[in-house]
Amino acid sequence: MVASLPESIVPDSSFRKQVERLSGRRVSACFQCEKCTNGCPLTFAMDIPPHKLIRLAHLGLKDTVLNSDTIWVCASCETCTTRCPNGIDIAHIMDILRQVSQREGIRASKKDVPVFHSTFIASMKRWGRVHEMEMAAMYTLKSAGLKGLMAQSKLGLEMFKKGKIKLLPYRLRPNSQVRNIFKNAGRKG
Known part of the structure; x- marks a missing residue:
């Protein structure tokens, strides 16, 4: 599905400035060479190719x-x-655009994607790195409910038996550094 654009475009620099401030990157430096789009392995699933999305952000x-x-x-x-x-x-x-979208309460058309994103970030905050078993369980619980979690538990047990996932998380020491990263990122964004 390709996103439709408004018939007339009135550039608004406030959004571009917000994106540049939050990301520390100049979207206005893009000259639309399309190398990003041509190299992206997921362009086929996108409604707007990356180079065009950057241009739309530039236009505000x-x-x-x-x-x-x-x-x-x-x-x-x-x-x-x-x-x-x-x-x-x-x-x-x-990533910045995902965060802004969530902050502004804009919902993704595919409901499970933001659930995965928030579950991933929560695991990072808690352990300093992703604890795969907890993240998979929480994601499944939030996206498919208790019934879905029970249905996936057999797969989780098999993965645990084969050593693919750990029962207990490995916590980074000191985890306070990771918490400070999230705290500082929250202050800037």
């Missing part, structure tokens, strides 16, 4: 950008960032 089309599936489909693999000749960290900008 906040609603179009924040309601896009693209920001949620992005896997943050950083292929786009690596390919960008201007050094724009597009993967980081996508």
